[in-house]
Amino acid sequence: MGLTGGIGAGKSTVAARLAEHGAVLIDSDRLAREVVEPGTPGLAAVVKEFGDQVLADDGSLDRPALAAVAFADPDARNRLNGILHPLIGQRTTELIKAAPPEAIIVHDVPLLVENSMAPMYHLVVVVHADVQTRVERIMANRGMTEEDARARIAAQATDEERREVADVWLDNSGSEDEVLAAVDALWADRLVPYEANVRLRRPADPPPAHKPNPTVRYQMRRLVERLRFVAGDRAERVEPVMSESPEDPQPAVIDMRLTVRTPEDVDALMDPLAEAGFPRANDHHASADPGRPVRVWLKSAA
Incomplete structure (x- = not known):
């Protein structure tokens, strides 16, 4: 997974906690x-x-x-x-x-968004804090003036740009105990089962009930870029399959259509999709991520 966040957001706190849980931390x-x-x-x-x-x-x-x-x-x-x-x-x-085969690898990349690296990762975790909190932390921890701190923040990606690529949004505007509890839950409920599912090439269990997804538009765009990265030159089109029902603007399961050029491309992508977190499940590929139910419908244009 990729870990990022703006200066003063507290990314190092999150990275250290993940390492305590056993993650292999690669600090760029x-x-x-x-x-x-x-x-x-x-x-x-x-x-x-x-x-x-x-x-x-x-x-x-x-x-x-x-x-x-x-x-x-x-x-x-x-x-x-x-x-x-x-x-x-x-x-x-x-x-x-x-790293061991079962390792959860965390790539700490401050400029992940600025360098357009999000499609490379199974998950992107963004650590966020409001601007005033970040300014106060920078001034206290780095000895900068308020003007310099705000200039450093303004020179980095915006919150909106980070939301566009975030699979997980960790708000660290509050106490350290609060963000550490969120990291603990992320590790136990999502990262550990996700790693096992990818390694064993099995889909995540389906959600027990319909749960609206308020970030579905962000997630669809993220999935388009991720699937396009995995498919590479074989991809002709990657697009969400939109629901025609106005009663379902936030579907619990996101359907994506990946159209490749030839039937041979369909076969060639079986393993790359599984390694990327989308193992085969009956007539489609399904997400191994327990935090985001996805169906990928892979077909040939030929």
Whole structure:
């Protein structure tokens, strides 16, 4: 799953609690520091690109000096990202492969929304707090002025942009005990059974009764992007199957239609869909996620 949230929202609190439960936590910020530690190929590549001026006296990376050079213009920033992103991706892959088969992997990515990474994940968990709470936390924990704190918040994704990709919205505007209780429930009720269902390639149990889904429009858009990512070039169309009943604007089960180009594409997507959390169930694919009932109707355009 992907974990994200704006500065001051309390994402680190949620990440730490998930790790306490046994999640394998992959912190992208930490990896970004690791790949440019002294003696690494990453640091050598950065110095080759930007010069010795980005080194501190002890041979480590002088981050303020690098920022002054690499963020001076978009081209320099792109060159830096071209060095760092493949190294971070390689290290992320190594950590995922080293995790036990039954592990719940949590990828902590501050800029998940800004970098359009949501379709990559089975679930996206967004940690949220109201702006004033975030400002107060930033000022207390990072020593920023109120003006600087608000500027940092304004430079990141908006709440609406985060809602667009959120499978789980954790409100951390209240006490720490409240958000920790929400994380505990998320772990026990959703993440643990979801992992088991994906690993065993079985659909989640159907909901016991019709429960309206007030976020269905967000979820439909999220599913379109997720299924399009999984199907890749094989997808011709991905679309929700809308109910024609005005009495059912918030269906308990979301129906999605994935149209691929050929019958061979239908067969080729059986395993990728199961690995992505949509195992086969009779004449359709069903979600392995106990928190979001979905039916995926896979058909060929040919």
